[in-house]
Amino acid sequence: MSDRSPTVPIDRPPSEPARRLGHFKPRLLLDTDHDLCPGCGEPVAIRLLLDVIEELGCAERAIGVVGIGCYTAFTSAMDVDLVQALHGRAPSVATGAKRMRPDALIFTLQGDGDMVNEGLQEVVHTAARGEVVTCVLLNNGVFGETGGHMTATTALGQRTKNTLEGRDAAYHGHPIRIADLLAPLGGSAYVARGSVHDATSVVKTKAMLRRAFEAQLEGRGFSFVEILTMCPTGWFVPTAEGPGYLDRVLRPVHATGELKNGERCVTTAALLAENAAAQAAARPPRD
Amino acid sequence: MSALVSRGTVVLDAERCKGCELCIPACPPRVLRMSTTRNANGYAVPELLPGCTGCGACLLVCPDFCFEIYQYETPVSHPGTP
Amino acid sequence: MTRALLEGSEAIARAALAAGCRFFAGYPMTPFTELLEHFAELLPERGGVCINAESELEAIGMAWGALATGARAATGSTGQGIALMQESLSEITRAELPLVLFHMARGQYDYTQATRGGGHGDYRHVVLAPVDLREAVALTQLAFHLADRWRNPVQLYGDFLLAHTFESVAVEPLEFGALPEKDWAVDGSLGGSGHSRNVNPIGMRKGVKGIEPEAFWKRLAAKHEAIAAAEARWEAHRCDDADLVVVAFGSLARFARHAVEALRVGGARVGLFRPVTLWPFPAQALARAATGARRIAVLEQNAGQMIDDVRLALLGAVPVEAIGGISSDEAGFGVGDLYAPDEVRRRVEGALPAPGGAR
Numbered sequence: 001m002s003d004r005s006p007t008v009p010i011d012r013p014p015s016e017p018a019r020r021l022g023h024f025k026p027r028l029l030l031d032t033d034h035d036l037c038p039g040c041g042e043p044v045a046i047r048l049l050l051d052v053i054e055e056l057g058c059a060e061r062a063i064g065v066v067g068i069g070c071y072t073a074f075t076s077a078m079d080v081d082l083v084q085a086l087h088g089r090a091p092s093v094a095t096g097a098k099r100m101r102p103d104a105l106i107f108t109l110q111g112d113g114d115m116v117n118e119g120l121q122e123v124v125h126t127a128a129r130g131e132v133v134t135c136v137l138l139n140n141g142v143f144g145e146t147g148g149h150m151t152a153t154t155a156l157g158q159r160t161k162n163t164l165e166g167r168d169a170a171y172h173g174h175p176i177r178i179a180d181l182l183a184p185l186g187g188s189a190y191v192a193r194g195s196v197h198d199a200t201s202v203v204k205t206k207a208m209l210r211r212a213f214e215a216q217l218e219g220r221g222f223s224f225v226e227i228l229t230m231c232p233t234g235w236f237v238p239t240a241e242g243p244g245y246l247d248r249v250l251r252p253v254h255a256t257g258e259l260k261n262g263e264r265c266v267t268t269a270a271l272l273a274e275n276a277a278a279q280a281a282a283r284p285p286r287d
Numbered sequence: 288m289s290a291l292v293s294r295g296t297v298v299l300d301a302e303r304c305k306g307c308e309l310c311i312p313a314c315p316p317r318v319l320r321m322s323t324t325r326n327a328n329g330y331a332v333p334e335l336l337p338g339c340t341g342c343g344a345c346l347l348v349c350p351d352f353c354f355e356i357y358q359y360e361t362p363v364s365h366p367g368t369p
Numbered sequence: 370m371t372r373a374l375l376e377g378s379e380a381i382a383r384a385a386l387a388a389g390c391r392f393f394a395g396y397p398m399t400p401f402t403e404l405l406e407h408f409a410e411l412l413p414e415r416g417g418v419c420i421n422a423e424s425e426l427e428a429i430g431m432a433w434g435a436l437a438t439g440a441r442a443a444t445g446s447t448g449q450g451i452a453l454m455q456e457s458l459s460e461i462t463r464a465e466l467p468l469v470l471f472h473m474a475r476g477q478y479d480y481t482q483a484t485r486g487g488g489h490g491d492y493r494h495v496v497l498a499p500v501d502l503r504e505a506v507a508l509t510q511l512a513f514h515l516a517d518r519w520r521n522p523v524q525l526y527g528d529f530l531l532a533h534t535f536e537s538v539a540v541e542p543l544e545f546g547a548l549p550e551k552d553w554a555v556d557g558s559l560g561g562s563g564h565s566r567n568v569n570p571i572g573m574r575k576g577v578k579g580i581e582p583e584a585f586w587k588r589l590a591a592k593h594e595a596i597a598a599a600e601a602r603w604e605a606h607r608c609d610d611a612d613l614v615v616v617a618f619g620s621l622a623r624f625a626r627h628a629v630e631a632l633r634v635g636g637a638r639v640g641l642f643r644p645v646t647l648w649p650f651p652a653q654a655l656a657r658a659a660t661g662a663r664r665i666a667v668l669e670q671n672a673g674q675m676i677d678d679v680r681l682a683l684l685g686a687v688p689v690e691a692i693g694g695i696s697s698d699e700a701g702f703g704v705g706d707l708y709a710p711d712e713v714r715r716r717v718e719g720a721l722p723a724p725g726g727a728r
């Protein structure tokens with residue numbers, strides 16, 4: 001294909017007969033004009049959330065409880081009933097709301113600094129109690145809103161504003177794999193990790209969100225979906241390198257897959273082994 | 288070489304684009320590339336080559352809700368392609 | 370009226386239920402613990418929910434969530450636990466949620482905490498300080514009404530003595546008048562309408578990018594000024610011809626009232642001014658009650674907290690003396706030797722101005 005191939009006009013709908021398969025935005029998003037950074041994975045994840053709520057027919061029974069992070073300002077465009085909570089404290093607010101409105105579909109939307117630093121206790125207790133809510137974690141391994149500082153999920157070796165030489169276990173300690181704390185708890189019905197760094201992952205993550213909400217709708221207990229998102233600003237990389245950085249730096253720590261689903265309860269280590277085996281199986285044979 | 292055929296196409300909301308380039312590697316037939324056109328905010332925006340399949344991968348990965356996806360009723364041949 | 374012998378904690382819990390409280394969360398700590406126990410027993414029977422939260426921060430978070438859905442909800446603790454809740458208390462006020470907070474203090478050491486708050490920013494809570502169980506039953510119900518009326522937290526300042534004293538009391542539901550519908554409360558129903566709700570403490574509005582903090586905070590401050598102008602409550606007992614006006618609140622005021630009565634029998638011209646709302650402090654009423662008095666004696670069990678408000682109310686018009694002080698039992702929970710009729714009488718008597726003399 002020549003570099004001087006003529007391009008196809010994309011500034012208007014096609015004049016040839018065509019079906020529209022994908023819309024600019026979900027119905028439940030009021031405006032696409034947001035101020036999150038170029039290449040940020042959070043709007044990609046939030047889109048999935050809104051799509052799943054719509055597809056499940058739950059727009060008029062959904063209540064979101066929002067934490068504090070970059071995503072907070074975005075939520076003014078989310079057309080579902082929302083409650084803004086404090087940093088880390090969405091799970092307890094979700095608990096109170098669900099106890100008073102058990103028929104509502106209640107989710108939290110939190111970042112890793114919010115949930116795993118400030119609010120570690122809140123989400124663990126909410127899961128242990130088996131509160132029938134869905135906690136959604138947007139994990140980019142940094143405190144984005146304050147400028148890109150280390151969180152409890154930051155990977156060893158990851159450079160952040162306050163780990164400029166890379167996170168060092170001896171000085172900064174080890175990352176916490178929050179899903180590993182939640183999956184074994186008796187109150188957890190569904191615990192999964194997804195990501196939004198490529199189209200395949202986006203599709204898989206959407207399915208995870210759906211299963212998590214189904215666990216809530218069926219009253220099976222606490223559900224949790226962690227979504228690895230790109231933060232090129234916090235990672236000091238050009239936007240186009242965000243997905244690769246996520247795959248190379250975050251996914252080896254916070255492996256994607258389902259940790260808890262009904263009888264199945266596995267650790268991140270098991271997921272890493274499963275993912276490696278799947279990758280090996282997908283490679284063509286050498287000879 | 289036969290004429291290039293598109294089974295689908297997109298509409299790009301260029302003014303919302305922030306030039307992040309995530310759509311480029313996400314496109315399976317590799318028909319998106321960054322253009323030299325800049326929008327009002329100064330971001331370079333993508334352009335579309337013939338061969339789009341309407342798969343919607345670009346829509347899935349775009350953080351800025353820039354894409355609409357269309358599938359042609361009948362695949363479209365592009366004149367002038369080698 | 371069916372009277373029963375109830376401990377204060379139970380009377381308060383029953384009063385909250387009479388007011389329609391459907392949600393309570395708390396963390397055990399003396400002298401708040403029994404309130405949690407009573408809610409845990411009574412709420413489920415009435416279709417409500419009581420959660421033993423894993424920390425005070427979670428307790429107030431849970432109450433926040435329940436309030437956001439429009440339910441009457443409460444939490445509480447003692448001073449140390451209230452200290453943990455400060456960020457939430459400030460932000461719940463900004464979110465304009467009608468929290469009722471049971472501040473079961475260890476004595477009177479938390480006056481400043483209750484009335485000034487330890488949270489960030491400009492915010493005010495109505496603080497109601499009952500003198501006995503009967504008033505606690507009435508003020509608990511009033512608290513829920515005022516909280517809804519103003520969309521603002523209301524605290525009930527109780528203490529160890531109130532919580533653990535048994536009295537014969539009837540818990541009858543009180544009527545306070547109609548309140549507006551809580552159309553701001555979230556139930557999911559406006560999802561997809563373009564006008565979905567957003568209960569939040571920063572003035573965020575759906576479909577609008579950005580916030581306007583200055584306008585939002587000014588509106589909130591104006592509301593607090595309106596509350597201050599409308600909700601001050603007090604008891605002025607025999608102040609009209611008093612040479613000495615004793616100012617006391619809560620449980621200790623009960624002892625002060627007893628001392629005033631006893632001294633009056635002996636011919637002393639002494640009165641009692643009892644703030645019922647610690648905030649808004651009934652400053653104008655105190656100034657009026659102090660007209661003609663030669664001395665004000667502030668009886669409080671702490672190093673001097675309410676006395677600041679007394680001095681502000683009087684602005685030097687009458688000399689103000691502290692006759693209370695720190696007094697504690699061996700546990701530190703707040704029932705010290707000061708809580709004795711003879712001791713209080715001795716202190717009040719000692720503050721009486723010399724008859725016929727100048728100030």
